[in-house]
Amino acid sequence: MFEVIGERINTSRKKVQAAVEEKNAEYIIDDVKKQQEAGANFIDVNAGARIGHEKEDMEWLLNTIGPITSMPLCLDSPDPAILEMAYEMVEQAPMINSISLEKDRFDTMMPFLKGKDCKIIALCMDDKGMPVSSDDIIERAQKLINELEAVGMKQDDIYIDPLVQPISTDSTKGIMVLDAVRQIKKQNPQVHITGGLSNISYGLPERKIINRTFLTLMMDAGMDSAIIDPLDSKIMAAIKTTDMLLGSDNFCMEYLKGVRSNMIKS
Numbered sequence: 001m002f003e004v005i006g007e008r009i010n011t012s013r014k015k016v017q018a019a020v021e022e023k024n025a026e027y028i029i030d031d032v033k034k035q036q037e038a039g040a041n042f043i044d045v046n047a048g049a050r051i052g053h054e055k056e057d058m059e060w061l062l063n064t065i066g067p068i069t070s071m072p073l074c075l076d077s078p079d080p081a082i083l084e085m086a087y088e089m090v091e092q093a094p095m096i097n098s099i100s101l102e103k104d105r106f107d108t109m110m111p112f113l114k115g116k117d118c119k120i121i122a123l124c125m126d127d128k129g130m131p132v133s134s135d136d137i138i139e140r141a142q143k144l145i146n147e148l149e150a151v152g153m154k155q156d157d158i159y160i161d162p163l164v165q166p167i168s169t170d171s172t173k174g175i176m177v178l179d180a181v182r183q184i185k186k187q188n189p190q191v192h193i194t195g196g197l198s199n200i201s202y203g204l205p206e207r208k209i210i211n212r213t214f215l216t217l218m219m220d221a222g223m224d225s226a227i228i229d230p231l232d233s234k235i236m237a238a239i240k241t242t243d244m245l246l247g248s249d250n251f252c253m254e255y256l257k258g259v260r261s262n263m264i265k266s
């Protein structure tokens, strides 16, 4: 079944930033509980928005969330030092978000990951920047998978983020990722595909219908996880319905449960 990484605990969101500044633990706890109730499988925690405060903000968020949930967290930072600190603070084996092929980040993260009990999101990013073709994404993903397996990580713990780019500037940016995801899954059936979706709709109006439709296409290609807002009932309904249509929902049980709980409505 598809895995939802709840994106809401991110200081780039104004209300979360205010809660962190005011040390309003109640707001954060309430939001995490809502995401959990809505069906999140992981809670992403990103404290990157207040420049110069990431370490203290991440520490406060983890100390606030840790005691009230047994959900695995998705520790979200480009800074390996923050990720190492955060890893030591959590009880449950976390998902680490992220590693990439950018040299400094790669060289610091690899020895850290060796022998660790965690899942890892691997971005198809290197020092040249974003990928420019399907083959580029596939090549970077394969390199990340090979290197991560070489330090003992299981394919089932690796989540490749192919990095979605805006369709408004280049009409091939949708199929570029879809084709790459198909190929990566063919070559590495146990590996997961994840990522944010909202970049696809950047620069266009009515973004949510674009993000939602792209998600269903991505699921057909092999995406089995995404970083989304679980309180967005339309995207959650699309996920459950697509899981069913793609054969991952025996006897349509989860779909029917979603309808009964009012989460799925046409």
Ligand code: THG
Binding pocket: 007, 008, 010, 012, 013, 014, 015, 046, 076, 097, 098, 121, 161, 195, 196, 197, 198, 227
């Ligand atoms: N890949 C990986 N990690 C990621 C991303 C990715 N982490 C961060 C991001 N992208 C996913 N997380 C979020 C969190 C919040 C929002 C979007 C993505 C969000 N955006 C509102 C909007 O766009 O309207 C912001 C405004 C607000 O509420 O203030 O909420 O791609 N591996």
